[in-house]
Amino acid sequence: METRKNNSFHNTAAKYRYLLLFTLPALLFYVVFAVYPLFATFFISVFQTEGGERSFIGLDNYVYLFTDPTQSGQFWHALLNNLEFFAIHLIVQIPVALLMAALITSDAVRRLTGFYRTILFIPATLSVVIVGFIWRMIISPLWGIVGFPLLGTEATALPTLSFMSIWEWIGIPMIFLYTALIAIPKDILEAARVDGASGMRTFWGIKFPLITPQFGLITILTFIWTMNGFDIIYSLMGGAPGPNYSTDILGTFFFRSFFGYNNIIGDADFGAAVATVIFLFILICTAGYFVVLQRRLRPHEL
Amino acid sequence: MKSRIAPLALALATAMIALAGCSGAGSGDQVTLQFESWRPEDAAIWNSKIIPAFEKEHPDIKVQFSPTKATEYDAALKTRFQGGTAGDLITCRSGALNRENIKAGYLEPLKGLAGLSNFDELSQSFWASSEGDPYCVPVASVMAAFFYNKDIFKELNLQVPTTQAEFMSVLQAIKSNGKYVPLALGATPGDAWVLAFMGLYNEGPNYWHGEDGRQGLIDGTKKFTDPEFVEALDSLKSWTPYMPDGRASVTYSDATQLFALGKAAIFPSGSWDITAVTGTSGIDVGVFAPPLPQAGDQLYIQSHPDMGIGINAASKHKKQAQVFLDWVATSEFQTLYANALPGFFGMGKDAVKLDNPLAQAWSDLKTGAQLTPRLGQDILSGGNPDFEVTMENSLQLMMTTDKTAAEVADETQKGLEAWYPPQMK
Amino acid sequence: MTQTSISRRRSAPANGATRPSPHPRRHLPPSAFLIHGVLMVFVVIALGPIFMIVMNSLKTQQGIFGGPFDLPNAETFSFDGYFRVFQLGDFGNLYFNSATVTIVTTVLTVGLATIAAFAIVEYKIRLAPVLSAFFIIGIMLPVRLGTVSLLQMMSSWNLVNTTLALILVYTGMSLPLGVALMVTYFRSIPQELKDAARIDGAGEFQTLGVVTPMVRPGLGAVAALTMLPIWNDLWFPLILAPGRSTQTVTLGVQQFMGQYDSDWPALLAALTLGAIPLILLFLVFSKQFIKGLSEGYGK
DSSP: OOOGGTGGGSSHHHHHHHHHHHHHHHHHHHHHIHHHHHHHHHGGGGGOOOOOEEEEEEEEEHHHHHSSHHHHHHHHHHHHHHHHHHIIIIIHHHHHHHHHHHTTTTTTGGGGHHHHHHHHHGGGOHHHHHHHHHHHHHHTTTTSSOOHHHHHHHHHHHHHHHHHHHHHTTTHHHHHHHHHHTEEEEEHHHHHHTOOOOOOHHHHIHHHHHHHHHHHHHHHHOOOOOOOOOOHHHHHOOOOOSSTTTOHHHHHHHHHHHHEEETEEEHHHHHHHHHHHHHHHHHHHHHHHHHTGGGGGGGOOO | OOHHHHHHHHHHHHHHHHHHHOOOOOOOEEEEEEESOOOGHHHHIIIIIIIHHHHHHEEEEEEEEOOOOOOHHHHHHHEEEEEEHOOSSEEETHHHHHHHHTTTTTTTTTTTOOOGGGSSSHHHHHTTTTOOOEEEEEEEEEEEEOOOOOOOHHHTTTOOOOBBBHHHHHHHHHHOSSSHHHHHHHGGGTTHHIIIIIIIITTTTHHHTTTHHHHHHHHTTSOOOOOHHHHHHHHHHGGGGOOTGGGOOOOOHHHHHHHHHHHHEEEEEEEHHHHHHHHOOOOOOOEOOOOOOSSOOOOOEEEEEEEEEEBBTTOOOOHHHHHHHHHHHSSHHHHHHHHHSSSOBBOOOSSOOOOHHHHHHHHHHHTTTEEOOTTTTTGGGGGOOOOOHHHHHHHHHHHHOOOEEEHHHHHHHHHHHTOGGOOOO | OOOHHHHHHHHOOOHHHHHSSSOOOOGHHHHHHHHHHHHHHHHHHHHHHHHHHHHHHOOOOHHHOOOSSOOOOOOTTTHHEEEHHHOOHHHHHHHHHHHHHHHHOOOOOOOOHHHEEEEEEEEOSTTHHHHHHHHHHHHHGGGGGGGHHHHHHHHHTOOOOOHHHHHHHHHHHHHHHHHHHHHHHHSOOOOHHHHHHTTTTTOHHHHHHHHHHGGHHHHHHHHHHHHHHHOOHHHHHHHHSSSTOOOOHHHHHHHHHHHHOOOHHHHHHHHHHHHHHHHHHHHHHHIIIHHHHHHTOOO
């Protein structure tokens, strides 16, 4: 400790200087091209536009969102659907991704690790246009292998879309957990082997506890991504996604409000209010998660 | 590794800024008009036939057709208007969406444009402001009716139906035969508009007597729960046994393929599909009008103002854009257009000769029929909840579950009563 | 490092005899069989649908709808879809645009995120966690919302219809996740390593140079996560760079799909052509980045 004292970087002013120097380029891009435009838009949610004239209306757009029977009904409905969309990802995508990551890092596959890792990631490189197209064809009652109209039935439409999304994106949590698993120092695992622990026991007893922070992180990222989800549903079901709005999620609700859809005329001011509410919801949930859970998922000191 | 890539990236970025600067410089006299459209499917025709014809007459004006897919068009166009990057020429939807753009000041008023005299007042009114001023030149209207496969009809010895009863017995005969799908129509939620445009607005006007029913809804003297509308919905529901298996997931594209490949006998659709159904496997296709409730009834046909062209109010080349619009108003353009895109009918006063026999057959359906635009577009749209979106949602359920016509009528009417003054209680 | 010797020993079992075998061989075959079996099922699920698209793009329209799951045969095989797409589209240009945008953005994001994350982890002063939180909030922002302001900004800078506009916007949007991820990777580096570098007299930039190879897994992950949504994004190309000369592959393919609504061979050909480059790009990246990460940890 003492030896480092005279090093220049321990001087607080120098630290500030370096911190700013190193973060400035990233901050510049981020603030100018993401934060500023978004907040400029949040700002318009307290206005209304009538024939090109913009006037301040305070929180009226928010009041309207929560009191108008059509809008508030659709908003809560979309929120619930979105939570279901997330829940399916949570229950299916993350465990399967963990299984994939565990299997490809197991000793049995050493040589083929790269092969499996690459192949299983490929669907994530496809655009939503192609994913929607393939799966709609495969499950088409006319040409495909499923006679039942999965996408056209209220009970099955959202789960079906969730599975398409899971199929496409599973590579991401897999790579995430994979990089965490291979980062575990080998001497720890070696010790377990010497103790004769089985593969299963090594995994749940040693490996998994070591990657819980990454596991928590990918869970919350999945939450954020699914709550901002939009593409696959819009491309297959349109902007007022049926049947009977059973696949309407926050992203499609926002899009419809902001840009309009079909004959629904978009209202940028109201749409901005919708987006602000969605953003705050995600922010609060995420912050809550970090405060309550992630702090406890500290990695064991390596 | 990073340190080697960073300068490279910087160099690339610098090079691109330089490139961007170069491309910005325009040439002196020649003006290029950017032309916004929602029909990328027409790109080849505009680029190879129509625009060259214009540029030949007006060598100092270039037109660049830049389409956006129909599903993204309105959102993208609105964003471009707000960002000041919309093209000079704007393809206009008819009715409420266009009025919204007019109200926001995005479109240039066309009052006094010479070419407009080639169109009657009704045609112009679909793209007019609430005050009745013209903002777009009418370009095309489309119709709805029923394509049928002539060979299948011959094979099964069927006659073209004219009444609802005949229509049902034809469908039943095809179903009993079992070889073909009687009706190529899907009811997947993503394409619910199909059930309105090609279903209800196709066969329905015969029940609500076209403009009679439509204007009645608009001025509040009729309700969507009135018997003529419920009957129309009921008649649509009677189609369900003849639709393809798994109809709740069958898309518009699936239905088109089913018919174009000769696997289905009848395709309720619009004139815009002429190329799609005849293009792929060369089946022999005919068309018949929506069946009448009773023999001898007046026939009503959906003829919808689909497309107009206007000028961006912020365009830097309004003069040249007006030259283009005047040309679009000529019968030269209309003949060129209607023949290049069979099924899109010109709206000018002068009749246009159609080379495509099937397009001509469609056009012939109008003889003796009364025409009416799509029920839910224009005035009834644009509120919250939107008439058409509410109805399509209910229609999709009616065609795939046991929801009844009366329930659909009820839900749609309630939506209308929530915002549309003449219908408010 | 020591681990390299372990892997060598494992691939040459004869040497292993001098020490107690770390993993009894006889346990391997049945479980290995099962593991490969499960993974092969995943592989089939991942590749099957993609294979279907490619296969059907080589068939005639009748061939596709006659039996979408059949391999092309003499009667149904056709290359026409590709011919039609190539006739109309300048795919070379589309690829160039997409590649430029994707690669430049990825490099910028990975580079800037690494430097920023290093600083946030390294300089433990009060400002650091604030900056960190500021970036994390960015992950949650609904990016489409700022479209209109962005378009106005780009328009006033004369950058509409340039690939640079896309690069700037994408970089701004990818950085929050990039920084947040890199922070977690830098945190896992033992402090002693950095201190050791400093004691050796390394400056801050050199220290960064020393520790960067240790966060290679992070670089790979950030690169992959940045690349995918950008290549496949439809919205911003549509708004910021819809012009023919600056169109990206995804937007171009979307336009083809509109144009070939009922010509499925052409449509599938366009989809295939749009998808293949990123798969190839990923294969290359996978080797360079993600494979490199195992070396970083001395596996």
